[in-house]
Amino acid sequence: MNESQLCFIGAGNMARSLIGGLLADGFPADRIRASDPDAGQREAVAQRFGVQVFADNAEALAGAHVLILAVKPQGLAALARELAPQLDAANPLLISVAAGIRASDLDRWLGGNRPLVRCMPNTPALVQSGATALYATAAVNDAQRNLAESILRAVGLTLWVEDETQMDAVTALSGSGPAYFFLMIEAMQQAGTDLGLPADTARLLALQTAFGAARMALESEDPPGRLRERVTSPGGTTERALAALEDGGFRALVARAMQAAQARSRELAEQLGADA
Numbered sequence: 001m002n003e004s005q006l007c008f009i010g011a012g013n014m015a016r017s018l019i020g021g022l023l024a025d026g027f028p029a030d031r032i033r034a035s036d037p038d039a040g041q042r043e044a045v046a047q048r049f050g051v052q053v054f055a056d057n058a059e060a061l062a063g064a065h066v067l068i069l070a071v072k073p074q075g076l077a078a079l080a081r082e083l084a085p086q087l088d089a090a091n092p093l094l095i096s097v098a099a100g101i102r103a104s105d106l107d108r109w110l111g112g113n114r115p116l117v118r119c120m121p122n123t124p125a126l127v128q129s130g131a132t133a134l135y136a137t138a139a140v141n142d143a144q145r146n147l148a149e150s151i152l153r154a155v156g157l158t159l160w161v162e163d164e165t166q167m168d169a170v171t172a173l174s175g176s177g178p179a180y181f182f183l184m185i186e187a188m189q190q191a192g193t194d195l196g197l198p199a200d201t202a203r204l205l206a207l208q209t210a211f212g213a214a215r216m217a218l219e220s221e222d223p224p225g226r227l228r229e230r231v232t233s234p235g236g237t238t239e240r241a242l243a244a245l246e247d248g249g250f251r252a253l254v255a256r257a258m259q260a261a262q263a264r265s266r267e268l269a270e271q272l273g274a275d276a
């Protein structure tokens with residue numbers, strides 16, 4: 001994988017998370033290029049990561065073995081049509097991180113029968129703690145499948161889905177998921193401050209508690225429900241807090257939020273995929 005030349009088209013939030021995670025894993029900066037029309041984005045990526053940046057996609061992708069398409073879903077059709085005539089000679093592996101957009105639509109925009117992997121990473125890739133689901137089209141051979149997996153595995157957990165429709169649920173769970181946990185941390189921090197703690201104290205305690213709970217759940221053989229029960233002393237404080245959360249419909253609210261995200265992913269596929 002370290003022999004491959006990677007090119008990120010679009011140097012925004014997700015590209016930066018992936019680039020940062022790859023560099024932290026030891027991937028050489030001189031094998032990563034990135035392009036973006038926004039000079040501020042280019043400068044931020046060049047300064048922070050020391051990778052080569054380009055305003056022109058054609059220049060950026062010259063010599064690339066892997067193209068990572070990291071533009072917004074709304075810009076993917078135009079980008080794919082722009083790239084299509086430039087892909088024939090080198091036939092690079094294409095990896096799309098776009099929410100919603102189906103591989104078949106993207107492949108059509110790219111001219112058809114491209115080695116294309118659709119994936120859904122998340123921003124904790126930056127600290128090599130990402131979670132990515134991947135889906136490969138029929139044109140992807142074993143070596144390309146391994147290459148895609150090794151790139152994403154360098155920044156966290158990877159798994160393959162064989163049924164592409166599951167990507168909408170993956171997006172609702174792990175793609176958008178970091179934002180749900182960040183919101184929970186924000187809310188706990190604010191509530192801690194409101195209860196009388198200094199802001200810094202509330203922040204540190206909220207962050208370390210989130211980290212500790214996630215790490216414990218990952219490392220424990222017990223399911224999260226059992227770990228929750230061990231915090232909940234009968235007649236104690238946690239019991240009161242959890243009763244308030246359950247009374248407020250916490251589980252149903254989480255389910256509604258994820259259904260909304262899944263629906264939006266499907267909607268993006270329908271709306272943008274129709275762009276012939």
Ligand SMILES: NC(=O)C1=CN([C@@H]2O[C@H](COP(=O)(O)OP(=O)(O)OC[C@H]3O[C@@H](n4cnc5c(N)ncnc54)[C@H](OP(=O)(O)O)[C@@H]3O)[C@@H](O)[C@H]2O)C=CC1
Nearest residue numbers: 010011012013014036038070071072073075097098099121
């Ligand atoms: N953010 C996240 O947590 C996750 C995002 N994703 C997916 O990643 C993709 C990117 O999202 P995100 O990084 O958040 O978005 P950003 O807007 O932060 O980054 C996208 C970048 O691509 C640039 N861009 C637009 N068109 C082109 C083009 N034709 N060629 C080169 N660069 C271009 C944009 O410039 P400009 O702003 O000037 O248009 C922007 O700087 C999306 O498809 C999203 O669904 C997937 C998983 C998680």
Ligand SMILES: O=C(O)[C@@H]1CCC=N1
Nearest residue numbers: 098099171175176177
């Ligand atoms: O909000 C979004 O649409 C993207 C996809 C998953 C996370 N961010």
